[in-house]
Amino acid sequence: MKIGFHTDAFNSAYWNFDQCLQWANDNGLNFIECGLIDGVSWIHGLGYQPHVALYEDPLLLRRKMETYGVAFSQVDAAFPLSGKEGPLYGVPYVLKTIPWAKHAGCDCIATTDGLHKPDGLSDDEAMEAMKRSYGQIVEVAEAYEIHINIEVHGYFTTNPDRLAQMLQFCDSDYLGLNLDTGNSFIAGQDPVDFCRRFLDRIRHVHIKDVSESLAAAARGDQTGIAVSQCAIGDGVNAENIQQVLAILSENRFDGVLSMECEGAGGPMIEKSLAWLRKQLA
Numbered sequence: 069m070k071i072g073f074h075t076d077a078f079n080s081a082y083w084n085f086d087q088c089l090q091w092a093n094d095n096g097l098n099f100i101e102c103g104l105i106d107g108v109s110w111i112h113g114l115g116y117q118p119h120v121a122l123y124e125d126p127l128l129l130r131r132k133m134e135t136y137g138v139a140f141s142q143v144d145a146a147f148p149l150s151g152k153e154g155p156l157y158g159v160p161y162v163l164k165t166i167p168w169a170k171h172a173g174c175d176c177i178a179t180t181d182g183l184h185k186p187d188g189l190s191d192d193e194a195m196e197a198m199k200r201s202y203g204q205i206v207e208v209a210e211a212y213e214i215h216i217n218i219e220v221h222g223y224f225t226t227n228p229d230r231l232a233q234m235l236q237f238c239d240s241d242y243l244g245l246n247l248d249t250g251n252s253f254i255a256g257q258d259p260v261d262f263c264r265r266f267l268d269r270i271r272h273v274h275i276k277d278v279s280e281s282l283a284a285a286a287r288g289d290q291t292g293i294a295v296s297q298c299a300i301g302d303g304v305n306a307e308n309i310q311q312v313l314a315i316l317s318e319n320r321f322d323g324v325l326s327m328e329c330e331g332a333g334g335p336m337i338e339k340s341l342a343w344l345r346k347q348l349a
């Protein structure tokens with residue numbers, strides 16, 4: 069298993085993507101995950117956001133990343149696909165991301181559903197619409213040999229039975245799962261059960277711990293966590309993470325474990341990295 073990190077860790081530090089590459093290099097990490105922006109945004113353009121935009125040339129970016137010894141483990145194009153806006157905005161966003169990711173040397177794209185029950189649609193209607201959306205996306209992903217991962221994040225994806233149905237939307241090796249230990253936990257589910265049940269579909273993992281205070285305030289009421297304010301290993305999800313790592317390792321999972329936590333400009337994610345390395349040693 070390889071360790072990477074999501075650049076969300078440096079949102080609060082207002083770093084740009086290059087600073088994240090330097091941090092990866094300084095800390096001996098070869099894998100990075102970030103959000104992809106479709107269009108321009110002032111804050112990203114000014115260099116205060118650690119994500120990349122589709123207008124940035126993917127080949128030139130890949131070459132630059134190589135000089136830091138870093139490659140993408142996944143890019144995040146996770147506009148919620150479950151609501152009425154999913155087919156309108158979410159599908160074209162992912163379709164544009166696929167060729168970009170191919171040029172950028174990135175094999176995986178994260179996608180997901182919305183945090184809440186969609187407005188104006190029954191659950192079955194939303195599932196039917198998502199099935200069509202994933203069908204269109206996966207057809208293109210297969211041609212490019214890019215993995216579309218459904219991230220455990222929202223109303224449907226944190227419900228294991230709904231997630232099982234979603235993973236059956238298309239009969240394709242290119243539709244897989246991004247397990248998220250923190251989002252499953254905050255939704256009131258057991259990340260270890262998720263890991264066991266969906267083991268053969270896991271392509272990428274978000275390692276996210278949950279603070280005792282957040283768990284007390286929100287477990288069972290929320291689905292996703294924007295950025296966990298807890299170093300990995302310090303929270304109430306640490307034992308579950310240890311069990312998930314043991315299951316993945318027994319099953320020779322050789323993908324990337326992407327750390328997701330607040331970085332606090334470095335120290336908090338460095339503490340997380342030290343803990344994770346110790347578990348894998």
Ligand SMILES: O=C1[C@@H](O)[C@H](O)[C@@H](O)[C@H](O)[C@H]1O
Nearest residue numbers: 074076144251274292293294
């Ligand atoms: O759970 C999440 C992540 O996995 C995802 O990668 C982040 O970008 C999201 O902000 C967050 O809610």
